[in-house]
Structures are given as structure tokens and as C-alpha cells.
Amino acid sequence: MRFLRTLLWALVAVFVLGTAYLWWSSQLNGATLSEADKNEALSELVGGPFEMSDQNGKMVTDQTLKGKPFAIFFGFTHCPDVCPTSLQRLKKWRGILNDKQAGLGDAFQIVFVTVDPTRDTPKILGDYVALFDTPIIALSGSEAQLAQMTQSYMVYVSKHPSADGKDYSVDHTATIYLMGKDGKLVSTIAYDETEGVSLEKLERLARQ
Amino acid sequence: MARIHYIISLAALSLMTACDATPEQTSNTAEKQAKDDHISEATEAKPLGALLISNAWAREAPEAGGVGGAFLTIVNGTSNGDTLVSAAADFATEVQIHESKMDNDVMVMRRVAEGVPIPSGATLELAPGGLHLMFIGLKEPLKAGETREVTLNFKQAGEKKVPLPIRSLSAGSPADDGMANPIRDMVDKDMDDMKRSSATPMKSSMDHSSH
Numbered sequence: 001m002r003f004l005r006t007l008l009w010a011l012v013a014v015f016v017l018g019t020a021y022l023w024w025s026s027q028l029n030g031a032t033l034s035e036a037d038k039n040e041a042l043s044e045l046v047g048g049p050f051e052m053s054d055q056n057g058k059m060v061t062d063q064t065l066k067g068k069p070f071a072i073f074f075g076f077t078h079c080p081d082v083c084p085t086s087l088q089r090l091k092k093w094r095g096i097l098n099d100k101q102a103g104l105g106d107a108f109q110i111v112f113v114t115v116d117p118t119r120d121t122p123k124i125l126g127d128y129v130a131l132f133d134t135p136i137i138a139l140s141g142s143e144a145q146l147a148q149m150t151q152s153y154m155v156y157v158s159k160h161p162s163a164d165g166k167d168y169s170v171d172h173t174a175t176i177y178l179m180g181k182d183g184k185l186v187s188t189i190a191y192d193e194t195e196g197v198s199l200e201k202l203e204r205l206a207r208q
Numbered sequence: 209m210a211r212i213h214y215i216i217s218l219a220a221l222s223l224m225t226a227c228d229a230t231p232e233q234t235s236n237t238a239e240k241q242a243k244d245d246h247i248s249e250a251t252e253a254k255p256l257g258a259l260l261i262s263n264a265w266a267r268e269a270p271e272a273g274g275v276g277g278a279f280l281t282i283v284n285g286t287s288n289g290d291t292l293v294s295a296a297a298d299f300a301t302e303v304q305i306h307e308s309k310m311d312n313d314v315m316v317m318r319r320v321a322e323g324v325p326i327p328s329g330a331t332l333e334l335a336p337g338g339l340h341l342m343f344i345g346l347k348e349p350l351k352a353g354e355t356r357e358v359t360l361n362f363k364q365a366g367e368k369k370v371p372l373p374i375r376s377l378s379a380g381s382p383a384d385d386g387m388a389n390p391i392r393d394m395v396d397k398d399m400d401d402m403k404r405s406s407a408t409p410m411k412s413s414m415d416h417s418s419h
Contacts, residue, residue, distance in 0.1 A: 075315075080267055080277025080343075081308045082315045085336050088380040127270040133378035156314050163321060167344060174315035191310050191337075 046177060046185040048152030052113070052139040055126030060139055062152070066183050069205045070109040070137075073176045074155050076116035077128045082174055082191065087112060090176070091134040093195075093202050100203075107206040108178075113139045115157045115172045117146055153177060178205045258286035259326075259365050264358075265382065266372045269343070269350040276300065276343035276350050278358060278372055279334045284326040291363040292332065293323040299356055301345030308337060323363070352376035 051061045071090055075083030090110050098105035112129055114120035117140045120128075125138040141149070150157050155173040162168060176189040178201060186208070187201045264280035284290050295303040305320045324339065326332045334340050341358060343350075350356065356372045375382075 077271075078275045079308075079315070079317065080269070080275055081306075081317065081336055081340050082310075084267060084277075084377055085380075088377065091378060092380060124271055124274070131268055131270055131377040133376075160316070160318075162319055169317045171314055171316045173313055174310060175313045190313060191315070 043185040046152075046154050047179055047183050050145070050149035050152050052141040052145055052149060053122055055122050055129065055138040055140075057122055060137060062183050065109070065111070065179075067181055068109055069107065069181050069186070069208050070111050070179050071176050071189075071202065071205070072111040072113065072153070072179060073174075074113045074115050074150070074153070074157070074172050075174070076114050076170050076172070077120050077124060078116060078169070086174065086176060086191065087129070087132050087136065089195075089198070091132050093199055094134060096199060097203055097206055104203070104206050107208075108202065110134065110136045111139060112136050113146075113149060115146065115150070115155070115170045117141055117143065178202065180205070180208050259283065259290065259362065259368065260285055261360070261368060261370050263382070264370050264372050266341075266343075266350055266356065266358075266374050268352045268374055268377045269346055272346055272348050274346050274349075276346055277306075278341040278343070279336060280341075280370060281334070282326055282332045282360075284328055284330055284332075286364070287328050288364055289325060289327045290365055291323045291325045292360060293363050294361045295341050295358055296361070297343060297356065297358045299347050299350070300343035301347070302343075303358065304342050304344060305339065306342040307339050310337075350374045352379075 047062070049062050051059065054060050073086050073090070075086065077083070087110070094105035094108075094110070096105070097107075112125075114125055120140050122138075122140055125140055129136040129138045139149075140146075146157075149155075156171070157173075158171045160169045160171055174191045177185060178187040178189065180186045186205055189198045189201055193201075260283040262281045262283070264278065266276055266278035269276035282292065292305065295305065297303050305324060306317055307320050308315060308317045310316075320339070324332060332339075352374050353376075354374045356374065358370050358372050360368045360370060362368065
């Protein structure tokens with residue numbers, strides 16, 4: 001009898017602990033995590049080591065970018081639609097912040113990373129970003145360097161060949177990541193974010 | 209946006225049909241509607257046959273051999289449905305109709321090879337974040353301030369030549385008032401070519417704390 005009682009109590013304990021564990025893991029998986037907790041978790045995940053070349057052939061790493069906040073965005077020059085729109089917005093928002101307070105818009109760097117280094121050589125990238133008429137650091141590198149960087153930033157990249165096989169497009173995460181001067185994620189701007197919210201986020205970044 | 213226009217225009221059209229409108233009346237209404245739609249942008253709508261094409265512009269493109277993008281609005285003021293089948297330009301090896309979509313923060317761009325139908329009375333918008341003309345194999349750079357020409361091929365209306373003013377990259381697009389592009393609403397989950405083999409690492413954007 002005593003053995004049976006112990007066994008039953010043990011089963012109860014397993015049940016209670018199991019339920020508690022399931023509840024705890026479901027908390028971890030997001031549904032009820034607070035935004036602040038999520039940001040905290042993501043700020044540890046996004047941003048990490050990388051080594052790329054800028055449009056002038058100068059090496060840029062996670063270490064060299066430290067010291068000044070930056071807005072980083074992944075795209076490619078064979079994207080005539082969404083990529084230029086995002087860069088145009090960043091340029092416009094930088095201007096608005098500079099108008100608000102001298103130097104505020106220049107307090108963060110704009111970093112554009114090509115997800116198509118095969119076609120986007122440093123020269124092509126340089127000519128491209130120069131047309132936006134605002135300082136932009138344009139990064140490219142080998143496939144391996146790019147893979148390391150997209151992994152560091154949790155950016156999805158997938159080549160999609162056209163039906164005739166002659167061309168390809170590159171699906172990619174279009175979110176702008178706002179990184180603090182310590183190289184850690186502060187915030188993000190989604191492609192469909194309103195201008196007001198985007199400006200608030202950028203201003204917070206610039207005032208870091 | 210194109211889809212919303214479709215729905216509104218089709219609804220308006222079916223209402224008019226119910227009221228026994230003559231084709232002429234339908235056409236006039238559609239033309240008037242087109243002018244109303246773009247009145248704030250102060251661009252003139254040029255009647256080209258029975259289709260109205262307006263707001264045409266292309267993005268500056270720095271590299272010969274590279275790509276370019278163009279945008280425009282087509283209003284089908286005729287009493288028949290039509291289809292934008294293809295496009296051509298003498299400054300590019302090829303012109304394709306493309307569509308950009310946002311799928312869980314991932315930008316995807318696909319060719320629309322089968323053309324885009326424009327029902328009678330409907331407005332089709334080629335605008336950033338959605339449909340656009342893509343110039344492939346530019347024979348020379350497209351410089352801001354220049355005007356080029358693109359030829360649109362319609363199933364019914366045939367060839368239409370459209371002037372394309374080139375806008376500088378630093379200026380932004382005329383329609384981008386800084387507000388978000390509502391393209392998320394347009395994501396068509398059924399498009400089988402949008403299926404991706406692996407999961408998106410960052411499925412949802414984390415920071416909406418200031419919303």
C-alpha cells in the first residue's frame with residue numbers, strides 16, 4: 001500500500017511538473033512574452049561578427065562599425081522597386097531629423113548590404129548608392145562572407161531563378177535594423193511601418 | 209492597391225450596368241473617375257485610344273547592363289476588358305511585368321508572364337511595392353531628367369507608346385508620402401511560386417513597442 005501511495009504521489013508530481021514545464025515553455029515561445037522581453041531576446045540574437053568590403057574596397061566589420069548607431073538594410077541593385085524605396089525613405093528621414101536638430105540625422109550611419117554580391121560589385125554598389133545623394137556605406141563580399149553576415153542579422157536570403165533560367169531575383173528580408181553604437185539591435189522598421197513611427201524609432205537611435 | 213481599385217471599379221461598373229448605362233456613359237464615368245483619382249497628383253491623363261495611361265515615370269538607373277523600373281496607371285475606359293500583355297523599349301534588351309510582394313517581412317519579386325487583365329472600367333496601378341515594368345539589360349544608363357519611351361502591348365487596344373520621365377533616385381517616388389505601402393494586404397498566399405523551401409529566420413518583426 002505504501003509503495004502504491006508513493007507511486008501515485010510520484011505520478012502527481014510528474015504531472016504537476018510536466019504541466020508547469022509546458023506552461024513555462026509556451027511562455028518562452030512567445031504568445032505571452034512582453035514586447036520588452038522579445039526585444040531583449042532579439043537584441044542578443046541579431047547583430048554579430050561579420051567582415052565585408054565597402055564600395056571603396058575598405059574592410060568593414062562589426063567592430064569598425066561600433067561607436068556610432070547605424071540603420072542597416074539588405075537588398076540588391078537588380079531590385080528596382082522596394083530597395084530604392086527603403087533607401088529613399090532613410091535619406092528623407094535623415095533630412096527630417098537634421099531639420100529638427102542640426103546633426104541629428106547625421107548621428108546614425110546608413111548601411112546597405114547587397115544580398116547579390118555576384119552582380120553587385122563594389123563599383124556597381126558605389127555608383128548606385130551615390131545616386132541617393134547622402135552618405136551610405138554599401139557592403140559586399142564573397143558568398144561565404146555574406147552568409148556569415150545574413151546569419152548574424154537573421155536575414156532570410158533566397159535566390160529565385162526566372163522561368164526561362166536567364167535571370168534571377170533574390171528574396172530577402174526587407175526590414176531595416178536599427179543598431180546601437182555597441183552594435184546591438186535597438187529596434188526595427190518594417191517595410192510597411194508608418195513614417196511617424198519610423199521617425200520616432202530613428203530619432204531614439206540617433207539620440208543614443 | 210491595384211486589387212482595391214479593381215474591386216471598387218468593378219462594384220461601380222456593376223452598379224452602372226444595373227442602371228442600364230450605355231457604353232458611352234460608362235466610358236465617360238471611368239474617365240472622370242480616373243481624373244478624380246489623380247487630381248491631387250496634378251499629372252495629366254493622356255487619352256491613348258480608349259485606354260487612359262497616366263502617372264508614367266521610371267527610376268534613374270546608373271549602369272548599362274543593369275536593370276530599371278517604371279510605374280504607371282492604366283484606366284480601361286472602354287466597354288471591353290483588355291489585358292496588358294507585354295512591353296518593350298529600345299533602351300533595354302527586354303521589358304517584363306513584375307510584381308513585388310511582402311511576405312512576412314521578406315520582399316519577393318516575380319515575373320507576371322501571363323499579362324495583367326484590366327476589366328472594363330477598372331484602374332490598374334503599377335506602383336512601388338506592387339506591379340512594375342522591369343527593364344532588363346539596359347543598353348545605357350537612365351539619367352534623371354531625361355524622358356524615354358516605352359511601348360505597351362494590349363490584347364485589344366494594341367501597341368501604345370508612353371513617354372517616361374526619369375526621376376532621380378534621391379527624389380523618391382511621387383506616391384511615397386512616407387506612409388507605408390499597403391502591400392501586405394495584397395500578399396497572395398496561393399501563389400505557388402512563392403513557396404519557399406526553408407523557413408524564414410525572422411518571421412515576425414519584433415519591435416512594435418512604440419505602436
